[in-house]
Amino acid sequence: xxxxxxxxxxxxxxxxxxxIDEVNRAAAELVCSAQPVLVDIRPARDVVPGLDxxxxxxxxxxxxxxxxxxxxxxxxxxxxLFEGLASDADEADARLRSGEIxxxxxxxxxxxxxxxxxxxxxxxxxxxxxxxxxxxGYCTLFEGRSPSRLNYGVYNHEVRTTLLYLERVxxxxxxxxxxxxxxxxxxxxxxxxxxxxxxxxxxxxxxSLLFSRELFPAFVALAREGRYEVDExxxxxxxxxxxxxxxxxxxxKVTMDGIAGTEGSTLVTAMALSCREFAIRVxxxxxxWFRGPLPHMEGGSLFDGFGPDDIEFMGGESxxxxxxxxxxxxxxxxxxxxxxxxxxxxxxxxLNLEMYDIxxxxxxxxxxxxxxxxxxxxxxxxxxxxxxxxxPIMDIxxxxxxxxxxxxxxxxxxxxxxxxxxxxxxxxxxEAAAPAASSV
Amino acid sequence: xxxxxxxxxxxxxxxxxxxIDEVNRAAAELVCSAQPVLVDIRPARDVVPGLDxxxxxxxxxxxxxxxxxxxxxxxxxxxxLFEGLASDADEADARLRSGEIxxxxxxxxxxxxxxxxxxxxxxxxxxxxxxxxxxxGYCTLFEGRSPSRLNYGVYNHEVRTTLLYLERVxxxxxxxxxxxxxxxxxxxxxxxxxxxxxxxxxxxxxxSLLFSRELFPAFVALAREGRYEVDExxxxxxxxxxxxxxxxxxxxKVTMDGIAGTEGSTLVTAMALSCREFAIRVxxxxxxWFRGPLPHMEGGSLFDGFGPDDIEFMGGESxxxxxxxxxxxxxxxxxxxxxxxxxxxxxxxxLNLEMYDIxxxxxxxxxxxxxxxxxxxxxxxxxxxxxxxxxPIMDIxxxxxxxxxxxxxxxxxxxxxxxxxxxxxxxxxxEAAAPAASSV
Numbered sequence: 013x014x015x016x017x018x019x020x021x022x023x024x025x026x027x028x029x030x031x032i033d034e035v036n037r038a039a040a041e042l043v044c045s046a047q048p049v050l051v052d053i054r055p056a057r058d059v060v061p062g063l064d065x066x067x068x069x070x071x072x073x074x075x076x077x078x079x080x081x082x083x084x085x086x087x088x089x090x091x092x093l094f095e096g097l098a099s100d101a102d103e104a105d106a107r108l109r110s111g112e113i114x115x116x117x118x119x120x121x122x123x124x125x126x127x128x129x130x131x132x133x134x135x136x137x138x139x140x141x142x143x144x145x146x147x148x149g150y151c152t153l154f155e156g157r158s159p160s161r162l163n164y165g166v167y168n169h170e171v172r173t174t175l176l177y178l179e180r181v182x183x184x185x186x187x188x189x190x191x192x193x194x195x196x197x198x199x200x201x202x203x204x205x206x207x208x209x210x211x212x213x214x215x216x217x218x219x220s221l222l223f224s225r226e227l228f229p230a231f232v233a234l235a236r237e238g239r240y241e242v243d244e245x246x247x248x249x250x251x252x253x254x255x256x257x258x259x260x261x262x263x264x265k266v267t268m269d270g271i272a273g274t275e276g277s278t279l280v281t282a283m284a285l286s287c288r289e290f291a292i293r294v295x296x297x298x299x300x301w302f303r304g305p306l307p308h309m310e311g312g313s314l315f316d317g318f319g320p321d322d323i324e325f326m327g328g329e330s331x332x333x334x335x336x337x338x339x340x341x342x343x344x345x346x347x348x349x350x351x352x353x354x355x356x357x358x359x360x361x362x363l364n365l366e367m368y369d370i371x372x373x374x375x376x377x378x379x380x381x382x383x384x385x386x387x388x389x390x391x392x393x394x395x396x397x398x399x400x401x402x403x404p405i406m407d408i409x410x411x412x413x414x415x416x417x418x419x420x421x422x423x424x425x426x427x428x429x430x431x432x433x434x435x436x437x438x439x440x441x442x443e444a445a446a447p448a449a450s451s452v
Numbered sequence: 453x454x455x456x457x458x459x460x461x462x463x464x465x466x467x468x469x470x471x472i473d474e475v476n477r478a479a480a481e482l483v484c485s486a487q488p489v490l491v492d493i494r495p496a497r498d499v500v501p502g503l504d505x506x507x508x509x510x511x512x513x514x515x516x517x518x519x520x521x522x523x524x525x526x527x528x529x530x531x532x533l534f535e536g537l538a539s540d541a542d543e544a545d546a547r548l549r550s551g552e553i554x555x556x557x558x559x560x561x562x563x564x565x566x567x568x569x570x571x572x573x574x575x576x577x578x579x580x581x582x583x584x585x586x587x588x589g590y591c592t593l594f595e596g597r598s599p600s601r602l603n604y605g606v607y608n609h610e611v612r613t614t615l616l617y618l619e620r621v622x623x624x625x626x627x628x629x630x631x632x633x634x635x636x637x638x639x640x641x642x643x644x645x646x647x648x649x650x651x652x653x654x655x656x657x658x659x660s661l662l663f664s665r666e667l668f669p670a671f672v673a674l675a676r677e678g679r680y681e682v683d684e685x686x687x688x689x690x691x692x693x694x695x696x697x698x699x700x701x702x703x704x705k706v707t708m709d710g711i712a713g714t715e716g717s718t719l720v721t722a723m724a725l726s727c728r729e730f731a732i733r734v735x736x737x738x739x740x741w742f743r744g745p746l747p748h749m750e751g752g753s754l755f756d757g758f759g760p761d762d763i764e765f766m767g768g769e770s771x772x773x774x775x776x777x778x779x780x781x782x783x784x785x786x787x788x789x790x791x792x793x794x795x796x797x798x799x800x801x802x803l804n805l806e807m808y809d810i811x812x813x814x815x816x817x818x819x820x821x822x823x824x825x826x827x828x829x830x831x832x833x834x835x836x837x838x839x840x841x842x843x844p845i846m847d848i849x850x851x852x853x854x855x856x857x858x859x860x861x862x863x864x865x866x867x868x869x870x871x872x873x874x875x876x877x878x879x880x881x882x883e884a885a886a887p888a889a890s891s892v
Contacts, residue, residue, distance in 0.1 A: 204657075207649055207657075207788040207791075208648045208649045208657060208658050208788070209647055209648045209649050209658075209821070217644075217647075217648060218648050218649075218658065218661075221658075221661045221662065221665060222661065224665065224668075225661060225664065225690060228664075228668060228671075228686055229683060229686060229687075231668075231672065232671065232672060232675045232682055232683060232686070235672045235675050235676050236675050236676060242672055243669060243672060246668060246669060246672070247669075250665060347821035347822045348647040348648070348821040350821060350824070350825065351647075351821070351825065356824060357821070357822045357823070357824060381649070381787035381788040381790060381791070381797070382787045382797045382822070383797070384790070384796060384797065385790065385791065
């Protein structure tokens with residue numbers, strides 16, 4: 013790790029804007045050189061450090077239990093019931109209130125959560141390791157195409173059955189297939205998927221296919237050994253084209269954690285929603301969350317029968333993909349998204365180009381064919397965000413009141429998080445309070 | 453067939469330009485409604501009507517044997533040797549000259565050939581059936597990634613071994629897998645692949661993956677039954693990302709044959725190269741080829757170490773894909789092609805848009821995400837080509853002197869074929885000699 017660490021900004025020279033630029037550039041290089049590999053699929057309790065049987069992880073900057081509302085509250089209670097920590101919702105609520113059951117943020121455990129992001133001890137997680145650094149990121153499995161999903165704020169018999177199925181059937185076979193394959197390098201899949209219409213957040217069609225292909229030989233071998241569940245697991249992985257999002261999220265998490273804690277860096281390392289807030293973390297500001305209001309929908313498309321009043325925020329940490337240069341930051345690679353979340357190709361290109369104004373580097377490996385194979389914009393600099401007035405754009409799945417997905421859209425992060433973070437950074441390193449360099 | 457046939461142009465009203473437009477529109481609707489399904493992979497002799505053991509099919513408007521030169525000549529001789537029709541090249545040449553061995557054009561047998569397009573009795577072909585009409589198109593299998601391939605003008609021990617491997621190992625297993633799957637509908641794969649960066653001529657990365665996924669459950673079942681070649685066939689299908697081109701070609705062939713012979717139609721039904729000529733067929737002009745010079749390279753990219761003087765034409769019928777609205781006519785769906793055949797995204801869009809000027813319809817099923825899901829331009833009207841001065845653009849693999857692929861590029865069809873065809877059409881139906889309608 014020592015040789016790969018970026019220079020700290022306060023090693024004598026003082027945190028001048030130029031020095032911060034230098035630290036940020038070195039951090040962005042680390043982001044570009046990350047080598048995320050899916051090494052296993054394991055129950056969270058076996059692999060996530062510190063996750064005990066009475067903890068329910070959920071998305072976003074943590075809130076006191078009483079502040080969780082709507083679908084996210086339902087989902088946390090569902091997680092507790094799924095783990096057998098209470099016999100019904102009222103009992104779960106009482107134990108969550110008393111602290112017998114603990115609610116915590118995914119990000120503090122090396123995890124990232126999709127929508128409500130419920131992660132509990134028995135749930136299988138994708139284990140993604142940075143091959144260079146040995147660090148790990150985790151994300152639960154895609155729940156399948158049913159509108160009833162725990163992470164979309166629903167817990168009922170169907171959801172429970174699906175979760176048990178993932179735990180008992182899908183995860184053990186996938187684990188065997190992944191280990192037999194010797195791990196699946198995700199960097200190459202992400203690179204190729206960007207050339208096949210994915211931006212690896214709201215579109216993962218190619219990523220899911222490429223990932224499945226990597227496991228085919230192992231599946232065939234397992235089938236020969238009498239594993240009859242191979243067929244249904246293949247069916248599960250083919251359904252919905254969203255399997256790979258979770259791998260992309262865990263890859264982005266382990267990548268961005270690689271620069272978390274970089275002294276003197278103004279780069280964003282996480283962006284996440286709870287049901288009430290949007291929040292960011294900054295490399296040079298440790299684990300602190302800088303909170304703001306929920307993001308604004310810039311454009312989107314709701315499924316038939318739903319209107320804007322039906323939208324409900326239930327949390328979401330998939331913007332870790334944008335933090336790493338994917339999703340909205342790579343949307344000019346994914347024009348097919350128009351069919352899913354509205355917009356036009358022209359507008360997607362405009363929005364994508366804007367993101368170069370708030371980042372410090374272009375990815376050396378992940379490229380956008382339409383932009384002449386320009387690298388995706390990477391390394392969101394809070395100084396550039398505040399200076400330009402441009403905040404990150406994120407491709408997000410939309411949940412509806414009462415639970416379930418009702419659409420998808422492009423959302424704009426709130427400026428408040430970035431100004432709050434920059435204030436904190438400048439309080440900490442007053443020399444930094446000068447204009448940021450205007451170009452990379 | 454009767455109910456689907458377009459109205460003939462000379463049924464009393466005379467072949468006026470407006471009447472021709474009407475016939476062409478009906479023909480274009482037939483093109484859009486074709487339902488190509490891969491139903492089997494069989495030795496050509498078992499399925500290609502009229503193909504006997506002493507016939508060698510090759511690409512392009514047929515030439516007298518002595519006019520085949522270079523790689524295409526080598527390939528025809530290679531086909532004869534592969535079939536055991538002669539003991540060496542000189543003997544094969546003598547028998548080809550005497551007519552003991554017959555050379556014929558792929559298109560006359562329902563086949564289309566890649567590059568030199570050699571198709572002989574024992575070679576396995578993809579059998580693609582139009583589910584609506586029951587008609588069939590055929591194309592041989594991808595020879596794999598080796599630069600030494602029969603269709604790139606090489607015949608040696610390695611090529612022979614590959615061809616035998618396709619015949620003895622790959623084709624029988626694929627046949628079993630395809631039949632067990634109940635046929636693979638290609639229309640859906642082509643539609644999805646256009647949303648994943650393919651144009652289905654020079655880029656088939658997504659098509660090949662999507663196709664493999666369709667067969668995967670059958671492969672697993674066959675593996676359980678002790679078919680140990682499953683692993684190597686999966687490996688073959690994953691190599692090179694070009695497997696699907698042959699399916700795309702056969703699908704385009706059966707689609708365009710659906711309007712061949714449409715009395716009074718000025719739509720192109722085939723475009724093909726031999727080593728000496730480019731040639732087209734027109735729906736209302738039967739099987740006649742209208743010949744012109746070889747196409748002009750508009751832009752392209754040669755592999756390291758090769759220059760323009762190394763390029764050699766060896767034939768090629770893959771422009772059947774452009775004839776059906778794919779390839780160069782769908783290049784704005786395939787910006788990743790820049791990395792393979794040069795150019796810029798802007799130029800690809802310009803070229804793609806030009807093709808709307810020479811076609812009579814937009815495909816109702818095959819769409820281009822970047823163009824706001826506009827249907828691909830389909831139904832090349834020889835009148836529009838001559839009037840606009842714009843000829844079709846085609847994405848083509850480039851062969852080199854001495855054999856092998858040396859690059860890929862965008863080529864422009866020669867105007868001469870279109871003027872010759874229009875002259876013939878007007879001689880046949882003098883009422884047609886008025887300006888074409890200027891819009892669809």
